Amino acid sequence: MRRNSFRDIRTELERRISRRVWEPGETMPGEEALAAEFGAARATVNRALQELARSGLIERKRKSGTRVALHPVREARFAIPVVRAEIEASGSAYEYRLLHRDKENAPGWLRERLGLDAGARTLHVRCLHLADGRPYQYEDRWINLAAVPAAGSEDFETASPNEWLVANAPFSRAQYSFGAARADPEEAQALRLDAGEAVLGNH
Amino acid sequence: MRRNSFRDIRTELERRISRRVWEPGETMPGEEALAAEFGAARATVNRALQELARSGLIERKRKSGTRVALHPVREARFAIPVVRAEIEASGSAYEYRLLHRDKENAPGWLRERLGLDAGARTLHVRCLHLADGRPYQYEDRWINLAAVPAAGSEDFETASPNEWLVANAPFSRAQYSFGAARADPEEAQALRLDAGEAVLGNH
DNA sequence: GAGGCTATTATGTATAGACATAATGAGTCA
DNA sequence: TGACTCATTATGTCTATACATAATAGCCTC
Numbered sequence: 300m301r302r303n304s305f306r307d308i309r310t311e312l313e314r315r316i317s318r319r320v321w322e323p324g325e326t327m328p329g330e331e332a333l334a335a336e337f338g339a340a341r342a343t344v345n346r347a348l349q350e351l352a353r354s355g356l357i358e359r360k361r362k363s364g365t366r367v368a369l370h371p372v373r374e375a376r377f378a379i380p381v382v383r384a385e386i387e388a389s390g391s392a393y394e395y396r397l398l399h400r401d402k403e404n405a406p407g408w409l410r411e412r413l414g415l416d417a418g419a420r421t422l423h424v425r426c427l428h429l430a431d432g433r434p435y436q437y438e439d440r441w442i443n444l445a446a447v448p449a450a451g452s453e454d455f456e457t458a459s460p461n462e463w464l465v466a467n468a469p470f471s472r473a474q475y476s477f478g479a480a481r482a483d484p485e486e487a488q489a490l491r492l493d494a495g496e497a498v499l500g501n502h
Numbered sequence: 503m504r505r506n507s508f509r510d511i512r513t514e515l516e517r518r519i520s521r522r523v524w525e526p527g528e529t530m531p532g533e534e535a536l537a538a539e540f541g542a543a544r545a546t547v548n549r550a551l552q553e554l555a556r557s558g559l560i561e562r563k564r565k566s567g568t569r570v571a572l573h574p575v576r577e578a579r580f581a582i583p584v585v586r587a588e589i590e591a592s593g594s595a596y597e598y599r600l601l602h603r604d605k606e607n608a609p610g611w612l613r614e615r616l617g618l619d620a621g622a623r624t625l626h627v628r629c630l631h632l633a634d635g636r637p638y639q640y641e642d643r644w645i646n647l648a649a650v651p652a653a654g655s656e657d658f659e660t661a662s663p664n665e666w667l668v669a670n671a672p673f674s675r676a677q678y679s680f681g682a683a684r685a686d687p688e689e690a691q692a693l694r695l696d697a698g699e700a701v702l703g704n705h
Numbered sequence: 706g707a708g709g710c711t712a713t714t715a716t717g718t719a720t721a722g723a724c725a726t727a728a729t730g731a732g733t734c735a
Numbered sequence: 736t737g738a739c740t741c742a743t744t745a746t747g748t749c750t751a752t753a754c755a756t757a758a759t760a761g762c763c764t765c
Binding site: 724 | 736737738739740741742743744745746747748749750751752753754755756757758759760761762763764765
């Protein structure tokens with residue numbers, strides 16, 4: 300008979316939390332007590348609890364104990380997509396087309412967004428990702444050359460900045476924002492859409 | 503002198519990976535070897551490696567070993583928004599207006615999306631969130647009454663389904679998807695936009 | 706050489722025991 | 736009262752050991 304694994308314990312605790320065995324904000328039993336109940340070592344219970352804490356379901360503090368989070372799961376995760384992988388995973392043929400690549404001074408709106416000085420050098424790349432020959436995503440990217448100097452010597456003829464950056468500039472802190480807008484003429488042409496059609500953007 | 507903790511080990515391994523001490527795709531030393539190098543127990547190295555694997559920087563497979571991920575799928579987190587908190591945090595006055603609330607049979611497109619049987623009962627709620635009296639977000643929500651029966655007895659006169667669900671139906675597995683679309687006449691009217699304007703949606 | 710069995714190996718997980726650390730609260734002293 | 740010290744306590748982490756499990760490689764058989 301299989302012993303209680305940390306997964307089993309985690310699952311059972313999740314169940315109890317969702318069934319309100321312990322109310323949100325309420326302190327739940329300590330590691331020792333749970334270990335005794337499940338017939339497992341404290342380290343095993345600890346692992347289960349750590350995972351629950353990481354996912355935001357519970358909050359833990361030394362000495363005061365573990366309590367069910369008042370505002371459960373306020374965070375979710377999403378994978379930063381690599382377009383090529385996305386397209387290939389769907390079984391379509393991936394094609395990449397470089398439209399534009401030039402070193403340019405950062406325009407005002409960009410300097411403000413990134414907190415750059417006037418005259419900051421950037422690499423401006425526009426390219427298109429196609430799935431089965433049909434436009435799939437239009438990439439219009441500005442790379443701060445001060446932050447990623449190595450990008451200046453990339454030609455981006457065969458790999459997109461998106462993919463190159465993910466592979467070559469591992470970042471740990473990043474900020475993404477999304478929004479919807481009507482396609483401007485340039486975007487519409489690249490994606491073969493009617494101008495004014497709605498597009499999802501990542502700024 | 504502080505011993506090497508799993509954090510130190512994780513950090514050092516991250517550094518090596520970003521400095522290409524091991525190339526992407528290359529097999530890196532096993533747990534035993536790393537434990538010997540860092541003067542730590544294998545369990546400690548294991549914990550560091552598990553976290554790196556979870557964040558997508560490395561890939562691990564029994565027997566074949568640990569290798570640096572070829573396409574580091576980095577994950578990001580986002581907060582599941584509670585509209586009221588969002589608006590209040592920005593210093594605006596929050597206002598909530600219920601537009602529609604009715605128990606309805608799930609339409610076909612919804613049944614397909616959620617994998618429901620024909621005739622499944624759902625609660626359909628439409629409401630509007632306003633900031634300083636101006637439309638901010640339009641919420642058009644279908645709740646599966648089989649999954650959250652308690653929602654059926656909520657009137658949603660003062661709290662939105664969004665908020666109620668986050669507080670009362672803690673979920674650990676969830677799927678969100680986002681998209682852009684042109685506002686349909688109903689959405690446009692609620693948000694006081696021109697029909698056809700681009701809106702960001704959460705499906 | 707195809708198919709299947711087996712040994713090997715690296716990771717995965719569990720354990721008991723130990724010490725570390727943070728937070729709390731009680732007791733002490735000015 | 737207020738500040739400080741210190742014991743207490745729950746979680747945090749590390750270790751050594753053991754066994755489990757998946758995947759590979761090599762061997763054997765037909």
